[in-house]
Amino acid sequence: MEFDLIARHFTRATPGAVLGVGDDCALLAPTPGMQLAVSTDMLLEGRHFSPADSPAGLGHKSLAVNLSDLAAMGATPRWATLAIALPEENDAWLNAFARGFFRMADLHGLELVGGDTSRGTLTISITVMGEVPPGQALRRDGAQTGDDVWVSGMLGSAALALAYRQGRLFMEQIDAAKVLPALYLPMPRIALGEALRGLASSAIDISDGLLGDLGHILKRSRVGATLEFSALPTLPVAQAYLHEAVARDCVLAGGDDYELCFTAPPGRRDAVQAAAAAAGVAVSRIGRITAEPGLNVLDADGQPLPIAHTGYDHFAA
Incomplete structure (x- = not known):
């Protein structure tokens, strides 16, 4: 069952959220006065990674590439959601994937607060949310001649x-x-x-x-x-x-x-x-x-x- 899978592999305490995994929506309370930086990336088997790749390494990389977008904006990571399609339920694969994912999440103080699972070609989509002080986000439109x-x-x-x-x-x-x-x-x-x-x-x-x-x-x-x-x-x-x-x-x-x-x-x-x-x-x-x-x-x-x-x-x- 989908909910059993989520409970086994992706449900952890989320003290930084009002409400984490387990409801129709997560409830988040950004730090007062901060702006939210939000980014989504998708990885597809055969396009972005090989079926032979290590699931723990894939868990690491799938989150790391999303966190890199927050880094580019100067944002501090806070939360993420994970949507994953799997050709079949595979507890050993999921356990290794979750281990790599949460190792990267813990390194940056990020909490998984929701997501979705479905049967299909292996596809991983992650949305990350971070915080940045108003007016201090790094952007693409500020380069000046001579920089x-x-x-x-x-x-x-x-x-x-x-x-x-x-x-x-x-x-x-x-x-x-x-x-x-x-x-x-x-x-x-x-x-x-x-x-x-x-x-x-x-x-x-x-x-x-x-x-x-x-x-x-x-x-x-x-x-x-x-x-x-x-x-x-x-x-x-x-x-x-x-x-x-x-x-x-x-x-x-x-x-x-x-x-x-x-x-x-x-x-x-x-x-x-x-x-x-x-x-x-x-x-x-x-x-x-x-x-x-x-x-x-x-x-x-x-x-x-x-x-x-x-x-x-x-x-x-």
């Missing part, structure tokens, strides 16, 4: 892992083992997003590829950007493969990084570095915002790199 462009963490690792798994890029097995965790166990940059309130002029999380996601900032802010490929942060193991076009494409447009890309005035460089250090996350300055529209990536000689595509297309075949 620095920054990214957190390392780029391209998850896309390199996927390219290796799909046979599009040969990697030594010992090298592949160093990038595979980025694909299966991404970590949302919640603490960094909170620390960037009042510092970043715009922000977005890198889910579909650096160029495509930065392009959303440029479009909303009505500006352009120039990036330096040599400044893009990658794991040392990845650098051995960047002579191949597919590897460069993974760094520029591969997606699944779940790092933050953000802009800030040059006068705030020290403050940005201090905020990142306080959050325990490395950040790299990779370019600048320009008044001229368009997005250019320069090689070590200052020449434009050819760009095959800018990011993941959710409706591509």
Whole structure:
């Protein structure tokens, strides 16, 4: 029975909610004076993950990719709802999925307050809710000419892992083992997003590829950007493969990084570095915002790199 399944795997105490799982609706009381940030993401078997993927890892990743949207807005996680379609009831799979899900939830103080289950192709849809002080949310429309462009963490690792798994890029097995965790166990940059309130002029999380996601900032802010490929942060193991076009494409447009890309005035460089250090996350300055529209990536000689595509297309075949 649906309700027995929910009770066994997804019902826990929710002291931060007025009423959690078990009724027709959850009842929530946001902190007085705070604004709610709300985001929904969907993951489909065969499109976003493989049937062979670990259910615990899938529980982790399905929530992490949603939390990354809150991080991009500088919001503090509070609550989530989970809707999941399953081809059949499988307690062992659900127990592992819930373990990965709640491990990530507990790490960020988030409570599961409702959702739905049904029979069907394995599909996971999560809505997350967070809080942010009025006027302090990080948005996509604030980049200004002359701003620095920054990214957190390392780029391209998850896309390199996927390219290796799909046979599009040969990697030594010992090298592949160093990038595979980025694909299966991404970590949302919640603490960094909170620390960037009042510092970043715009922000977005890198889910579909650096160029495509930065392009959303440029479009909303009505500006352009120039990036330096040599400044893009990658794991040392990845650098051995960047002579191949597919590897460069993974760094520029591969997606699944779940790092933050953000802009800030040059006068705030020290403050940005201090905020990142306080959050325990490395950040790299990779370019600048320009008044001229368009997005250019320069090689070590200052020449434009050819760009095959800018990011993941959710409706591509």
